[in-house]
């Protein structure tokens with residue numbers, strides 16, 4: 001009789017133990033499944049938040065553009081992320097051989113910013129984007145440049161102030177959407193005949209590249225100057241005042 005009781009108790013213990021084992025295993029599976037669901041949920045939430053943020057940024061930019069004053073200075077980066085930047089005067093890679101800006105930024109008058117965004121959208125359709133070398137330039141920097149290189153063919157006399165000082169000129173090139181530079185034949189701030197629009201000593205491809213840039217900018221109201229393929233004024237009918245503020249680098 002005792003033997004039977006022991007066997008029953010043992011049997012019960014084994015089966016209970018097995019039941020417990022299965023239960024733990026199942027519990028682990030449930031926990032794992034819940035963790036997966038949470039993870040997926042978090043990913044969706046993050047994605048949704050990101051999408052909402054992107055929509056919000058676009059909406060803010062659209063509103064800013066709609067209400068942008070023609071004369072107001074604006075950092076074009078705040079209106080569009082479709083441009084590339086290589087602000088040479090924030091580096092020693094320029095004809096002054098030293099940085100004269102604390103950081104690279106492209107400030108420009110509101111009306112010019114709108115025209116640049118429109119021109120850039122056209123370039124995008126052709127597989128390019130605008131790359132900025134220089135935009136608004138403080139008058140004090142113009143004075144430094146004139147001291148080093150007083151040649152009115154390439155540097156404007158600070159007495160009258162340049163179109164850059166008025167926030168209505170940009171120095172630009174094009175790059176492919178991959179970030180690869182478009183060959184314009186001569187480098188930015190190359191003060192020689194090769195930088196003139198009239199120079200024809202380059203390959204057809206280079207001449208075509210310059211033509212794409214020029215036509216794209218002229219279509220949106222910009223004007224060239226004879227000696228520099230990279231320089232565009234906008235628009236001569238606006239006579240903005242010379243400015244001398246330095247932008248914040250925070």
Ligand SMILES: [Zn+2]
Nearest residue numbers: 169170171231
């Ligand atoms: Zn220029």
